[in-house]
Amino acid sequence: MRSKIVAGNWKMNKNLQETIHLVEDIASKLGETHAEVMVAPTFVNLSAAVSALESSMIEVVAQNMHFAANGAYTGEISAGMLKAIGIKTVIIGHSERRAYFGETDELLSKKVKAALESDLRVVFCFGEELADRQSGNHFNVVAGQLKNALFTLTAADWKNIVLAYEPVWAIGTGETASPEQAQEMHAFIRHTVVEGFNQEVADAVTILYGGSVKPGNAAEIFAKPDVDGGLIGGASLKTDDFLAIINAI
Ligand code: PEP
Numbered sequence: 307m308r309s310k311i312v313a314g315n316w317k318m319n320k321n322l323q324e325t326i327h328l329v330e331d332i333a334s335k336l337g338e339t340h341a342e343v344m345v346a347p348t349f350v351n352l353s354a355a356v357s358a359l360e361s362s363m364i365e366v367v368a369q370n371m372h373f374a375a376n377g378a379y380t381g382e383i384s385a386g387m388l389k390a391i392g393i394k395t396v397i398i399g400h401s402e403r404r405a406y407f408g409e410t411d412e413l414l415s416k417k418v419k420a421a422l423e424s425d426l427r428v429v430f431c432f433g434e435e436l437a438d439r440q441s442g443n444h445f446n447v448v449a450g451q452l453k454n455a456l457f458t459l460t461a462a463d464w465k466n467i468v469l470a471y472e473p474v475w476a477i478g479t480g481e482t483a484s485p486e487q488a489q490e491m492h493a494f495i496r497h498t499v500v501e502g503f504n505q506e507v508a509d510a511v512t513i514l515y516g517g518s519v520k521p522g523n524a525a526e527i528f529a530k531p532d533v534d535g536g537l538i539g540g541a542s543l544k545t546d547d548f549l550a551i552i553n554a555i
Pocket of ligand 1: 472477478537
């Protein structure tokens, strides 16, 4: 059976003290769940979050990494550096990285390979912009993003890939894809993975939905057969909302 995952992407929010407070608050109130729960604080707070969550089942994950192992890349962080502080999973390809930091499919492909070579699990984000959906080109765009960044991997590599479909028009906008739109795209994504690899790989890959998931809409979206959980932005910064979303799985 595919893993169910709820991951909170905290982006550039919460300082050190706020991060420790939030992770401790979430951990102390989290009840039993069959979902894997992840939080992604900003780089400088990863170590503190790892320590604070030592005896919790909540995993601390990184929001980004560089593809090189080390070298003259001022301001960047490598997979090895993440691993050295206990990080096992990294988010790659978030639409904000693509839009504000010029990350292309080609660059993302290098990052994914570097992460996998370092035995990091990858949460790979992708999704169409509003104009793509309005012009009916959304399936082509999504298939292209997948193929360009992930289709030179081996079938074995896919054991460490989690997909996060995040339509850009739904991120931080309050606009959510309907459960039907999410299911339609997730089924298409799974089918695209069958074509590129095989049914076994496609059946095993966890596909998260992201884009304005809130306590009020999570259950309906998560109930769809090809939606295996969520990547949550804004709502993951509030304990009660994040826990309600986790409990909706
Ligand atoms: C995200 O940033 O990945 C995201 C889904 O944000 P939000 O939930 O705030 O739309």
